[in-house]
Amino acid sequence: MMKTPITVSVTGAAGNIGYALLFRIASGSMFGPEQPVNLRLIEIEPGMKALQGVIMELDDCAFPLLNDVVATSDLEEGFKGANWALLVGSVPRGPGMERGDLLKVNGGIFTGQGKAIAATAADDVRVLVVGNPCNTNALIAMNSAEGVPNDRFFAMTRLDENRAKSQLAAKGGVHNSDITNMCIWGNHSATQYPDYTNAKINGKPVTETITDTEWLQGEFISTVQQRGAAIIKARGASSAASAANGVVDTVRSLTNPTPEGDWTSIAVCSDGSYGIDAGLIASMPIRVDAEGNWDVVPGVELDAFSKEKLDATVQELRDEKAAVADLL
Numbered sequence: 134m135m136k137t138p139i140t141v142s143v144t145g146a147a148g149n150i151g152y153a154l155l156f157r158i159a160s161g162s163m164f165g166p167e168q169p170v171n172l173r174l175i176e177i178e179p180g181m182k183a184l185q186g187v188i189m190e191l192d193d194c195a196f197p198l199l200n201d202v203v204a205t206s207d208l209e210e211g212f213k214g215a216n217w218a219l220l221v222g223s224v225p226r227g228p229g230m231e232r233g234d235l236l237k238v239n240g241g242i243f244t245g246q247g248k249a250i251a252a253t254a255a256d257d258v259r260v261l262v263v264g265n266p267c268n269t270n271a272l273i274a275m276n277s278a279e280g281v282p283n284d285r286f287f288a289m290t291r292l293d294e295n296r297a298k299s300q301l302a303a304k305g306g307v308h309n310s311d312i313t314n315m316c317i318w319g320n321h322s323a324t325q326y327p328d329y330t331n332a333k334i335n336g337k338p339v340t341e342t343i344t345d346t347e348w349l350q351g352e353f354i355s356t357v358q359q360r361g362a363a364i365i366k367a368r369g370a371s372s373a374a375s376a377a378n379g380v381v382d383t384v385r386s387l388t389n390p391t392p393e394g395d396w397t398s399i400a401v402c403s404d405g406s407y408g409i410d411a412g413l414i415a416s417m418p419i420r421v422d423a424e425g426n427w428d429v430v431p432g433v434e435l436d437a438f439s440k441e442k443l444d445a446t447v448q449e450l451r452d453e454k455a456a457v458a459d460l461l
């Protein structure tokens with residue numbers, strides 16, 4: 134008998150990330166090869182024509198796992214019965230902008246979406262915010278979604294984690310899959326802290342393979358922090374395929390047990406761990422147990438360098454929160 138389909142709502146479905154993401158959800162990359170999915174695709178009116186084209190292409194793939202597709206501009210219709218709400222729709226930054234510059238443009242989108250999720254999504258809904266600045270947009274959505282527990286809201290820093298692994302692998306002459314325990318702390322922004330001090334290469338401290346501390350504390354961190362801007366400069370548009378891949382990886386990590394001893398980076402609602410103000414949406418090391426419950430990994434040691442970096446990114450999250458106080 135067919136498994137009950139999982140319902141996934143995706144906002145900004147006709148955008149660049151949407152175009153790279155929907156086909157991976159429908160093909161089984163996100164929930165596995167035996168899990169059917171319903172897609173509820175949300176776009177603003179001007180995006181509806183392009184969305185119809187994307188749906189024609191979804192049809193033309195004849196995906197065995199794709200059970201139903203709905204396209205709508207109505208938020209309550211779009212989030213109806215959603216087990217997962219992937220909030221991608223929003224304006225990307227252009228060259229020379231910081232992601233925080235988008236707060237005024239995008240912040241308001243997330244109040245209405247939070248309310249609609251609370252009104253019509255499934256009881257077990259989980260919400261992953263991708264639209265930038267994603268941490269603070271997630272904060273806005275969470276505060277607008279009355280009745281939905283705070284631990285269901287996430288913002289995406291997995292792309293940063295993957296970028297950091299790729300940089301370390303290249304420098305260390307090892308494969309990406311040899312890198313574990315890579316944590317991105319704080320904000321998905323230029324202040325994020327990719328923590329090389331706790332990351333491992335083949336189970337040993339990174340510093341045993343990469344002895345160039347100046348590179349680790351300098352170029353490595355700034356390359357990861359600035360990678361989004363570098364892609365915008367090179368491509369003329371913000372990352373889309375790698376961002377969609379980050380969404381797939383994040384949902385897979387939240388729905389499968391974390392390999393023993395490892396962790397993944399996800400921005401979650403802080404409970405005060407590591408001195409991060411409770412209630413901020415901040416990235417930290419997360420693990421998921423066999424029942425699908427997530428936790429902040431306790432006891433990760435932060436040296437003076439790491440603490441200073443963490444303080445800076447948390448301060449930026451406080452500032453962003455203050456800037457959207459009227460939406461909270």
Ligand SMILES: NC(=O)c1ccc[n+]([C@@H]2O[C@H](COP(=O)([O-])OP(=O)(O)OC[C@H]3O[C@@H](n4cnc5c(N)ncnc54)[C@H](O)[C@@H]3O)[C@@H](O)[C@H]2O)c1
Binds near residue numbers: 149263264267289376
């Ligand atoms: N967290 C991350 O790692 C990460 C990575 C890459 C991009 N992003 C962000 O993701 C967002 C989307 O990027 P993109 O490249 O797909 O942009 P895009 O401009 O190609 O697509 C955005 C889509 O969202 C739609 N949209 C706008 N407002 C909407 C609303 N209120 N409801 C529903 N849909 C709406 C637009 O019509 C458009 O189709 C941007 O904010 C970008 O900065 C985040």
Ligand SMILES: O=C(O)C[C@H](O)C(=O)O
Binds near residue numbers: 265361362
């Ligand atoms: O950098 C951007 O604005 C897009 C995205 O957040 C990224 O990290 O690639």
